[in-house]
Amino acid sequence: MNYLNKLNPIEVAHHFVNKYFPSCLGALLAGSVVRNEATETSDLDIVIFEKSLSSSYRESLKEYDWDIEVFVHNLTSYKHFFESDYERARPSLPRMVSEGIILKDEGVIEVIKKEANDLLDKGPKKWSEETIRIKRYFITDTLKDFIGSSKRVEELFIANTLAELVSEFVLRTNRKWIGSSKWIIRSLKQNNEDFAECFVEAFDVFYKTGEKKRIIEIVDEVLQPFGGRLFEGFSLGKNVDF
Numbered sequence: 001m002n003y004l005n006k007l008n009p010i011e012v013a014h015h016f017v018n019k020y021f022p023s024c025l026g027a028l029l030a031g032s033v034v035r036n037e038a039t040e041t042s043d044l045d046i047v048i049f050e051k052s053l054s055s056s057y058r059e060s061l062k063e064y065d066w067d068i069e070v071f072v073h074n075l076t077s078y079k080h081f082f083e084s085d086y087e088r089a090r091p092s093l094p095r096m097v098s099e100g101i102i103l104k105d106e107g108v109i110e111v112i113k114k115e116a117n118d119l120l121d122k123g124p125k126k127w128s129e130e131t132i133r134i135k136r137y138f139i140t141d142t143l144k145d146f147i148g149s150s151k152r153v154e155e156l157f158i159a160n161t162l163a164e165l166v167s168e169f170v171l172r173t174n175r176k177w178i179g180s181s182k183w184i185i186r187s188l189k190q191n192n193e194d195f196a197e198c199f200v201e202a203f204d205v206f207y208k209t210g211e212k213k214r215i216i217e218i219v220d221e222v223l224q225p226f227g228g229r230l231f232e233g234f235s236l237g238k239n240v241d242f
Helices: 009-020 077-088 092-099 109-122 129-148 152-173 182-191 193-209 213-226
Strands: 026-030 044-049 057-063 066-073 101-105
Touching: 009 026, 009 044, 009 057, 009 066, 009 101, 026 092, 026 109, 044 092, 066 077, 077 092, 077 109, 092 109, 101 109, 129 152, 129 213, 152 182, 152 193, 152 213, 182 193, 193 213
Parallel strands: 044 066
Antiparallel strands: 026 044, 026 101, 057 066
16 A cells, blocks of 8 residues: 555544543654655654653554554653753754644643754754864775775775765764764755765765765865864874873
8 A cells, every 4th residue: 555545644643642642741743744755665753742651662553554653751751862862963853843743732742842943953062173083083094995995895885884974074063963864865955955966976976886086085075174084193092101
């Protein structure tokens, strides 16, 4: 059954909440269906706020042919997840709360949405100079492996690692949220669509033809404002005795 033939996601979400969480204080529908990006394999992300819940949990269920991911919190547990997402610079729960369509509200959603929006607007912590230096070193080290490798099977996985390291570097040095999987390219596009297009094209060319030149150029362009590649003189965890 494809997405177009399924029951309306908002109707299903309402039914789900009424059936499984009739006493909840608030419920939100988030995810790809809210952003009009749903595909045949999309699920429904539903965030629930229960007053009497002792601890938060996540569960996967199926209702009316929809796969449903439910994230259940009490009125304080979500704050820990907000803080954790802020620390790792991946605002999964704040983003779901911010974009979520209200399914039920007993007077709690407005405050929680404001907290989520304030956190998203704030952006992640600024990287320290030492963190930037460490990241430069690991990007340099991976780039060297990429340039020097002549084994296709190894090059593929080195390229994957390099793409993740460089995308993280670009986003964090611009005080932008990062992501994983599909959220990597979404985050890059939100930051700079032209760069994102060049970034994808460079890796696409490599995966299709094995040509590394453009990837190497992009990595050097990204590192240049911060001092370029870093290898000589780098140390980590060294104790100096006087």
